[in-house]
Structures are given as structure tokens and as C-alpha cells.
Amino acid sequence: MSGQPDFRIAVLPGDGIGAEVTAEAEKALRAVGQRYGHQFVLEHGLVGGAAMDAAGEPLPAATLALCNSADAVLLGAVGDPKYDDPKASARPEQALLGLRKELGLFANLRPVWVYRALAEASPLRPELVEGTDLIVVRELTGGIYFGRPRKEGEEQALDTMVYTRAEVERIAHVGFRIARERRRKVTSVDKANVLACSRLWRPAVEAVAEDYPDVELEHLLVDAATMHLIKRPRDFDVILTGNMFGDILSDETSVLAGSMGMLPSASLADGRFGLYEPIHGSAPDIAGQDIANPLASILSVAMLLRHSLELEAEARAVEEAVAAVLEAGHRTPDIAEAGRPVVTTRQMGDLVIEALASG
Numbered sequence: 094m095s096g097q098p099d100f101r102i103a104v105l106p107g108d109g110i111g112a113e114v115t116a117e118a119e120k121a122l123r124a125v126g127q128r129y130g131h132q133f134v135l136e137h138g139l140v141g142g143a144a145m146d147a148a149g150e151p152l153p154a155a156t157l158a159l160c161n162s163a164d165a166v167l168l169g170a171v172g173d174p175k176y177d178d179p180k181a182s183a184r185p186e187q188a189l190l191g192l193r194k195e196l197g198l199f200a201n202l203r204p205v206w207v208y209r210a211l212a213e214a215s216p217l218r219p220e221l222v223e224g225t226d227l228i229v230v231r232e233l234t235g236g237i238y239f240g241r242p243r244k245e246g247e248e249q250a251l252d253t254m255v256y257t258r259a260e261v262e263r264i265a266h267v268g269f270r271i272a273r274e275r276r277r278k279v280t281s282v283d284k285a286n287v288l289a290c291s292r293l294w295r296p297a298v299e300a301v302a303e304d305y306p307d308v309e310l311e312h313l314l315v316d317a318a319t320m321h322l323i324k325r326p327r328d329f330d331v332i333l334t335g336n337m338f339g340d341i342l343s344d345e346t347s348v349l350a351g352s353m354g355m356l357p358s359a360s361l362a363d364g365r366f367g368l369y370e371p372i373h374g375s376a377p378d379i380a381g382q383d384i385a386n387p388l389a390s391i392l393s394v395a396m397l398l399r400h401s402l403e404l405e406a407e408a409r410a411v412e413e414a415v416a417a418v419l420e421a422g423h424r425t426p427d428i429a430e431a432g433r434p435v436v437t438t439r440q441m442g443d444l445v446i447e448a449l450a451s452g
């Protein structure tokens with residue numbers, strides 16, 4: 094191996110269980126490096142409450158510089174009860190918006206699998222959800238959350254939804270590219286019977302679809318989509334949607350899997366750069382007890398390998414190791430049936446590494 098690293102990863106563990114689960118994800122990344130002969134250089138940065146403690150702000154310039162010089166970012170979680178005053182001028186969660194904006198992260202990806210071994214953990218009937226394998230591709234930097242003008246008020250308030258054709262085309266390309274690597278079906282979700290932005294969205298998505306004739310495109314109104322996701326989740330492959338609908342639908346889909354501790358996410362910029370994190374927060378209620386489920390963070394590593402480093406075989410190896418550990422019956426408390434034996438955060442990380450080494 095030469096002295097030059099193959100890949101540089103910025104690691105931002107953050108707060109609460111963020112640090113605990115990220116430590117296990119780093120172990121998995123190192124194990125992938127060993128098995129496949131890659132040299133990953135992992136460089137740590139401060140973010141969230143941990144950064145406020147050490148540097149007085151949630152997203153120090155040094156952290157941004159570290160991210161900008163890396164091939165990808167692995168984030169734990171931010172949020173600390175001691176900084177919970179909603180009126181405070183600085184809050185740990187501001188780091189997330191800052192990272193999205195400064196790193197140009199415009200596409201949010203949230204895959205949901207319902208593992209056979211965990212179908213019982215879903216609030217829906219196992220025969221309905223088992224085999225679900227979908228991904229929500231959400232536009233992250235436009236739409237009603239960022240539109241201007243905006244006016245607060247007690248008698249009248251105003252929000253503005255804005256989408257440009259270029260923004261829609263950019264996210265649509267991400268959705269179709271991902272569909273090509275999966276089951277080649279895109280469900281575009283909008284509200285074209287009511288919203289002008291959706292009447293821009295729909296033809297723009299159809300125009301992009303012409304570049305991907307091998308991918309099937311269907312449209313669903315968002316109200317119908319919320320029902321179909323519960324009634325027939327297995328039928329979905331890629332769900333492509335705007336910022337607000339994606340926010341709501343990705344939370345709805347996350348419930349299908351049974352635990353927040355299982356679900357990874359990615360936020361992508363133009364090119365291959367991306368930030369990867371579990372969907373859960375810093376979980377102060379269980380922090381410091383070595384009981385958090387690290388699988389969402391470990392599966393975020395799989396997404397990082399796939400989308401930023403283009404190491405598909407390595408990504409699959411991580412996903413298969415996680416599936417093997419679950420099939421073997423190992424559970425952290427959040428996914429365990431009552432009264433069954435459980436493993437700790439660190440033990441779960443070690444089990445995945447063992448499965449990776451023997452896979």
C-alpha cells in the first residue's frame with residue numbers, strides 16, 4: 094500500500110449516542126479497509142453540543158474545512174438537553190442546517206428495509222411489510238421550508254413555496270440514477286391537483302424520465318401516497334419528492350422498519366460528495382449506557398461506500414453482514430422481544446465485524 098490514502102473520511106460523532114454508534118461504524122469501515130485492501134483515513138471533527146462545549150459554536154470553521162477536504166462525511170447525531178432552550182441564539186441542531194447549506198447537500202436519501210428477522214418489530218402486520226425495500230429521495234434545499242417571503246403573525250402568516258425547473262431536474266436525475274441501481278421504478282409524489290409548484294414538478298420529472306427509458310415512472314398525489322405506503326409498501330422502489338412531502342413521507346416510511354436504530358440516511362451534493370448519518374438523534378434518554386443500536390450508523394457506512402466512494406461490493410458486504418447478524422438472532426434492546434437476551438452497542442459492532450471478516 095502506498096503512503097497516499099485511498100479515501101479521506103471526516104468523522105463527526107457529535108452528541109449523546111452519536112459518539113457511541115459512530116465508534117462502531119468506524120470499526121466497520123476499518124474492517125472493510127482490511128478485507129478489501131483500502132486505506133481509509135478517518136479524521137475527527139467537532140459538531141453540535143460537543144462543539145459548543147469545546148469551541149463555543151455548533152459548527153466551527155475547522156469542522157467545515159475538514160468536511161470540505163474529505164471524500165465524504167460520517168455524522169453521528171447532534172442535540173444535548175443542556176442546550177435545549179429554543180430561544181437560545183446557538184443550538185446544536187443548527188449545525189445540521191449549516192452543513193447542508195455549506196456543503197451543498199441537496200438530495201436526501203432514506204432507504205427502508207424490513208428485514209425478515211425483524212418483521213415482527215413493525216407496527217404493521219409482518220406479512221404486509223416483510224420484504225419492503227424502498228428509498229425516499231427528497232429534495233432538501235428548496236421548496237416551502239426555504240421560500241421567501243415569509244411572515245410570522247398571529248392573525249395572518251405567510252410561507253412561500255418556490256421550485257425552479259433546474260432544482261426539480263437535478264433531484265429527478267438523482268432519483269432515476271438510483272432507480273437504475275435498484276428495481277428501476279420511480280414513484281414521483283406531488284400535489285399537482287392543487288399546487289403550482291407541483292404542476293412545474295410533474296412535467297420536469299417526465300422530461301428527465303426520457304433520459305432513463307429503462308426506468309418506469311408513475312405519479313402519485315401525496316395524500317394517496319401516504320395511504321399506499323401503509324397498504325402496499327412492498328410495491329415501492331424509489332419515491333421521488335420535494336422537501337416538505339419528503340420530510341413527512343420519510344418519517345412515515347421509517348416506522349415500517351420498527352426501530353429508528355436501524356435506518357441510515359445520506360445527503361448528497363453534486364458529484365460524489367455526501368454526508369451520511371443515522372436518521373435518529375442523540376437519544377439522551379439512553380446515552381452513555383452502551384445500549385444504543387449501532388446498525389443505523391453502520392448501514393450509513395454502507396451508503397457512504399456506495400454513493401461517495403463507488404465501492405458497491407464493499408457496501409453490499411456491510412449490508413449482508415448486518416443481515417447475517419440479525420438472522421443469527423442478535424438484538425440490541427430496541428429491537429429485542431421482551432425477555433430475550435440482548436447485546437450491547439459494542440458487542441453488536443463486534444458481531445458485524447466478525448460477520449464481515451467471515452463473509
Ligand code: NAD
Binds near residue numbers: 110173354370372
Ligand atoms: P431521538 O432519535 O434521539 O430518540 C427518539 C427515541 O428513539 C428515544 O427513545 C431513543 O432512545 C430511541 N432511539 C433513537 N436512536 C436509537 C438507537 N440507535 N438505538 C436505540 N434506541 C434509539 O429523538 P429525540 O429524543 O426527539 O431527540 C433527542 C435529541 O436529538 C434532540 O436534541 C433532537 O433535537 C436531536 N436530533 C438530532 C438529529 C440529528 O442529529 N440528525 C435527529 C433527530 C433529533
